[in-house]
Amino acid sequence: MQPQSADELAKLVQPGRVHRRLYTDPAIFDLEMERIFGGPAWVYLGHESQIKQAGDYFATRLGRKPVVMVRDVDGAVRVIHNQCAHRGALVVATEKGNTPEFICCYHGWTYHLNGRLKAVPLNHGYPSEFDPDDPKVGMLQVPRVASYRGFVFASEAKSGPSLEEWLGHMTTSFDDLIDRAPEGEIEVAGGVFKHAFDANWKVYFENLCDAAHPLFVHRSSIDAAQQQSDEVYSDGSGEIAIRQMRQNGAPYSFWETQVGIWTYPNGHSYLGDYHDDAKLVAAMQDPVFRDYIAALEKKKGREEARRILEVRRWNSNVYPNVSFMSQFQQLRVVYPITVNRTVVHTYNFGSRARRSRCSATPSASPTRSTALARWCSPTIWKSTIVLTWGCRARGPSGCRSAAATAATSRILRAGGAARIRPAKSISATCTTPGSS
Amino acid sequence: MTANARLREAAADTPDVQRCEDFLVHEAALLDEGRFDEWLALFTDDAFYWVPSEPNQASPHDTVSLIYDDRRLLETRVRRLASPRIYSQEPPSRTSRMIGNMRIVEAQPDGGRLVRSKFVLVEYRREQQRLFAGTCFHKLVPLAGALRIKMKRVNLVNCDAPLDGLVVPF
Numbered sequence: 001m002q003p004q005s006a007d008e009l010a011k012l013v014q015p016g017r018v019h020r021r022l023y024t025d026p027a028i029f030d031l032e033m034e035r036i037f038g039g040p041a042w043v044y045l046g047h048e049s050q051i052k053q054a055g056d057y058f059a060t061r062l063g064r065k066p067v068v069m070v071r072d073v074d075g076a077v078r079v080i081h082n083q084c085a086h087r088g089a090l091v092v093a094t095e096k097g098n099t100p101e102f103i104c105c106y107h108g109w110t111y112h113l114n115g116r117l118k119a120v121p122l123n124h125g126y127p128s129e130f131d132p133d134d135p136k137v138g139m140l141q142v143p144r145v146a147s148y149r150g151f152v153f154a155s156e157a158k159s160g161p162s163l164e165e166w167l168g169h170m171t172t173s174f175d176d177l178i179d180r181a182p183e184g185e186i187e188v189a190g191g192v193f194k195h196a197f198d199a200n201w202k203v204y205f206e207n208l209c210d211a212a213h214p215l216f217v218h219r220s221s222i223d224a225a226q227q228q229s230d231e232v233y234s235d236g237s238g239e240i241a242i243r244q245m246r247q248n249g250a251p252y253s254f255w256e257t258q259v260g261i262w263t264y265p266n267g268h269s270y271l272g273d274y275h276d277d278a279k280l281v282a283a284m285q286d287p288v289f290r291d292y293i294a295a296l297e298k299k300k301g302r303e304e305a306r307r308i309l310e311v312r313r314w315n316s317n318v319y320p321n322v323s324f325m326s327q328f329q330q331l332r333v334v335y336p337i338t339v340n341r342t343v344v345h346t347y348n349f350g351s352r353a354r355r356s357r358c359s360a361t362p363s364a365s366p367t368r369s370t371a372l373a374r375w376c377s378p379t380i381w382k383s384t385i386v387l388t389w390g391c392r393a394r395g396p397s398g399c400r401s402a403a404a405t406a407a408t409s410r411i412l413r414a415g416g417a418a419r420i421r422p423a424k425s426i427s428a429t430c431t432t433p434g435s436s
Numbered sequence: 437m438t439a440n441a442r443l444r445e446a447a448a449d450t451p452d453v454q455r456c457e458d459f460l461v462h463e464a465a466l467l468d469e470g471r472f473d474e475w476l477a478l479f480t481d482d483a484f485y486w487v488p489s490e491p492n493q494a495s496p497h498d499t500v501s502l503i504y505d506d507r508r509l510l511e512t513r514v515r516r517l518a519s520p521r522i523y524s525q526e527p528p529s530r531t532s533r534m535i536g537n538m539r540i541v542e543a544q545p546d547g548g549r550l551v552r553s554k555f556v557l558v559e560y561r562r563e564q565q566r567l568f569a570g571t572c573f574h575k576l577v578p579l580a581g582a583l584r585i586k587m588k589r590v591n592l593v594n595c596d597a598p599l600d601g602l603v604v605p606f
Contacts (some may be wrong), residue, residue, distance in 0.1 A: 190501040191490055196598035220519035224512045233482050237496070238509030245512070343598040348500065 004031065023200040029339035036320055037063025037336070040160035041266075042146070042153040042167070043081060045069050048348070049150065049187030053112060055098045061335055062154055067142060068102075069152060072113045079142040079154045080115035091139060103137065107387075115139035130264045139184035142315050143232035149178055150186070151322075158216060173316035177326040179308045181351030182295040186329065189350035196343045201336035204344065207313040209269040209324045209333075211255040214248040247274070259314070267319030274314035451549045451576055451583055454488045459583045460553055464533040466604060475605070476514045480577065480584045485510050487606060502595065502602060513522050513605070522603075529561040529604045538563060541573075546584060548577035560605060568606065569593050 002026065012019040013030075022028055037043055043062055046069050048057045056072040059082055066082035068091075082092050084104040091104045091111070101118055110119040117136045123132060131137065144155040146163035151174060153163050164171060178186055197204075207213065210356040215222070225245035234242075260272035297305040317323045324331035329349040337343055466475040479485070486496055487503040492514075496504040505513060516522060534556045542550040550573060557568040575587040590606040 002437040153459075191493075192596075193489055193500045193502070194596065194598035196600050198600075217523065220516045220522035221512070223519055223521065224516035227506060227515060228512045230508075232511055233506060234508035235484075235506045238506040238512070239505055239508050242512055345598075346500070 004028070020154060023203060024339060026339045029200075029336070033063045033336070038065075038156045040155060040322050042144075042155050042163050043320065044154050044318065045154050046076060046333075046347075047150055047188050048147060051077065053098060055100055057092060057099060057113075058094075058096050059092045059094065059292075062142060062156065063336070066090060066092075067154070068139070070113050077145060077147060077152055078114050079145045080111075081142070083139065084109055085117065085137045085139065092203050101102065107335040115141050119347075120392050122189075148174055153217060165265055167318065168266065168268065168272075169264050170316060170318050173313055173318075173324070173326070175268060176308070176311045176313060176316075177324055177329065177331075177349070179300075179421040180296070180326055180329070181349075182292070182299040183351050184299075186349040186351050188347050190348040193346040194343065195346075196337075196341070197344060198340055200339055201334050201342045204334055204342055205319070205321075205323070208317045209263075209271045211259045211261060211271060212252075215250070215252060215255070218245070218248040218270040221245045225249075268317060269319075270312035270316040439554050442591050447470070450547060451540075451578060453538070453540060455583065456520060456540060456549055456574075456576060457535075460535045460538060460551070460572075460574065463585075464555075466504070467530050468516075468533055470528065472517045472605075474587055476511065477505065477589075478583075479510065480586045480587050481507055483507050483510065483585055485488070485585075485605070486588070487594055487602075490494045491594075491595060493581045502592070502599070503590075503605075517603075518541065524603050525561075527561065531560075531604055532558045534539045535572075544577075548574050548575055555606070557606060558562065566600070570595075570606075572606075 004279065009031075012022050045060055045062065045067070046058050050056070051069060051071040054073045054075065055070050057068050059066065059068050062079070068080050068082045070078050070080065073080050080135070082090055084091050084106060086104065086109050087106055091102050093105070099113075101113065102115075102247045104111075108121045109117065112118050116135065117132045120126070120132055123130070142154045142156060143158045144160075146153055148167060148171060155163075159167075167174075174414055178184065198368040199248075222245055225242045226249060228242055230239075258272070259274055260267060260331070262272065263269040274370055293305065293309070296308065300308065313326065315323050315325055320332045321336075322331065323334070331346070331347045331349065333345045335343040335345070463475065463478060466472075466478070484496075484507075485503065485505040486516040487501060488496070489500050489502050493499055493501070503513075505525045517525065536554050538551060540549050541552045544550060553574070555568075555570060555572055555574045559568065570590055570592040571592075573587070573589040574585055576583045577586050578584075592606070
């Protein structure tokens with residue numbers, strides 16, 4: 001299909017509805033990859049704790065392109081395209097590791113950690129124009145890389161809004177995520193949960209701030225959890241999962257009047273007060289959670305600790321590809337694969353204090369170690385349950401918050417240039433799958 | 437009761453290879469036939485059912501799992517499978533499992549057996565067929581004359597791949 005004109009694209013988003021082509025048309029998907037993920041948007045790549053030491057790397061994707069996030073010898077975080085300058089082979093084949101240099105498996109071209117060419121076997125055999133010192137001959141750096149308090153983003157646009165300008169008010173959600181650690185520092189901990197489904201990436205993103213769906217689509221797990229006897233044995237993992245599922249059964253009036261959806265320029269959003277810690281982890285009865293609160297109060301003072309714990313945002317959705325929930329210290333990265341295929345990686349964070357508590361008690365009593373496990377990684381249970389128990393995506397239908405789609409449309413129409421207007425708040429827009 | 441009779445009784449309650457294998461084949465049939473309540477009844481009251489997300493995962497407590505159910509959550513999972521509102525099973529999956537290469541790897545002090553087996557599982561639903569394979573560890577204990585599962589661990593060969601929704605238990 002021919003590239004879309006700005007006028008055609010503009011018609012796809014109308015007051016109160018968006019066109020289904022935005023979720024199903026491969027040509028639109030190509031434009032998104034080119035103009036959003038390959039344009040001015042700041043795309044989340046990973047957390048600095050994943051690459052602590054010089055030479056640590058994490059191979060991931062920026063849109064459809066494979067890239068490597070790496071800690072350079074000078075301590076800087078670099079993001080380079082995972083592609084050999086010679087014949088285009090993928091250079092880094094493993095997801096993570098540590099290396100002094102990158103070596104392409106095809107002809108042995110070797111690169112510095114910053115992507116500059118280091119050595120080429122048989123280099124006398126190349127044409128005389130070949131200059132191994134030319135910075136364009138290398139694993140090319142992504143033009144802009146920035147970190148907000150350890151969260152690393154990259155943008156393929158050479159110029160445009162700064163990361164903080166792009167994030168806007170969402171920086172306060174990152175602050176909330178980090179402030180909850182007594183030591184004020186968090187790190188990726190507890191592995192990664194990966195799942196995949198046949199639907200457009202925006203369907204997932206919009207679902208994260210859709211308060212109208214849980215009571216209906218999660219009905220089977222709500223019923224099963226509400227009928228579950230609390231007398232049956234649990235080591236704690238089942239308990240928190242069941243609490244979570246029961247909470248999805250809150251009546252519509254709760255979702256309408258208490259939760260709320262906040263939307264911001266550039267497609268960002270968050271879901272409001274979903275439920276508090278007491279409902280999630282029986283905080284007041286849980287000795288480990290009480291210890292955690294005590295540690296937070298000791299470090300930050302009682303008043304500040306209370307302020308931190310009273311921030312209740314459910315999913316904070318940072319357009320276009322990352323969403324997190326600070327009560328659970330959980331973060332999801334959304335990878336668009338094709339127009340109708342999406343992969344999501346879910347990570348958990350722990351603070352250094354939490355980690356040392358974990359590793360220091362390998363032989364704790366079953367009850368104690370369970371409680372510790374809940375403290376160390378409460379999010380693990382949430383992600384396991386929600387994602388494992390979730391329904392397969394069934395395509396867009398019904399009312400939804402379409403902030404992500406509206407932002408997509410705006411950027412596409414702007415031709416990928418950094419001319420992004422502040423969005424009006426769109427809280428509930430109906431898709432019209434049948435219209436054309 | 438004479439000492440010999442007690443020994444004979446103890447021997448009868450000690451799970452041998454054949455008895456363990458029969459048990460695993462029975463369990464697979466219950467799952468394939470959608471008899472999930474009967475499957476649940478195979479577990480002890482303090483059982484765990486675990487599907488790790490990493491090869492050689494050491495613990496369910498410090499690393500995320502695909503599934504980690506204590507008895508309470510396993511009951512909830514099974515009750516959900518019977519719900520008329522479980523849209524991810526509309527229509528239901530059909531599955532077929534092959535169990536093999538079974539070995540008793542450890543006799544345990546409580547008379548239980550740690551059993552290792554291989555499985556291949558085909559799941560069909562909505563014109564799509566999926567293939568799972570892996571290694572199972574069952575901790576089987578004799579209880580009131582029958583074997584029960586105290587722990588079941590399922591190591592999928594593709595445990596760290598991005599997987600579409602997992603609804604029918606392994």
